[in-house]
Amino acid sequence: MSSRKTIPIQPVGEEEPTPYSTPCEGSEPYVLMVLGDSMEPEFEEGEVIVIEPDGVVEDGSYVVAYHDDEYIFRQLIQRDGRWFLHPLNERYPTVEVDGIEVAKGVVTQKKRPGRRDSHKRYV
Numbered sequence: 001m002s003s004r005k006t007i008p009i010q011p012v013g014e015e016e017p018t019p020y021s022t023p024c025e026g027s028e029p030y031v032l033m034v035l036g037d038s039m040e041p042e043f044e045e046g047e048v049i050v051i052e053p054d055g056v057v058e059d060g061s062y063v064v065a066y067h068d069d070e071y072i073f074r075q076l077i078q079r080d081g082r083w084f085l086h087p088l089n090e091r092y093p094t095v096e097v098d099g100i101e102v103a104k105g106v107v108t109q110k111k112r113p114g115r116r117d118s119h120k121r122y123v
Contacts, residue, residue, distance in 0.1 A: 029050055029051060029108070030050075030105075031049065031051070032048070032064070032073070033046065033047070033048055033049075034046065034048075034073065034110075037091075038074075038087040038089050039062075039088045039089065042062075042088050043062075043088070046113065047112050047113075048111050048113055049073070049109070050107065050108050050110070051064050051107055051108070052105060052107075052108045053105045056106065056123070057100045057106055059078040060075065060076070061103070062074075062075050062076075062106070062107035062122060063076045063102075063103040063105065063106055064103070064105045065103050065104060066102055067102050071104070072085060075087075075088060076100065076102075077094075082096060083096070083098070083099050083100060083102075084096050084097065085102070106123065108121065108122055
């Protein structure tokens with residue numbers, strides 16, 4: 001199993017904006033780079049995923065979720081009325097969650113940086 005990488009997500013303070021920063025609405029799409037191998041083979045390390053915070057969450061959606069005081073990228077699945085965060089790599093555990101409220105955004109597409117032919121949409 002690869003070592004776990006954590007990137008802290010910190011709230012923006014009341015600082016003056018710089019020329020390189022812009023205010024971002026909470027409902028605007030954003031991108032993240034996939035780190036680690038927990039979502040292989042569908043998502044490889046280094047790929048960029050686009051997350052829609054207001055996207056429709058349903059059984060089978062790929063989501064960024066808040067679980068155990070951290071953000072995690074997994075597939076949200078429902079089985080027998082219960083919800084789970086499921087990694088695609090079987091070396092990682094599937095964890096049960098209280099409901100779809102843990103999902104903070106839905107993955108709508110992915111792309112391999114530097115490759116025009118490597119692009120896929122999910123909704």
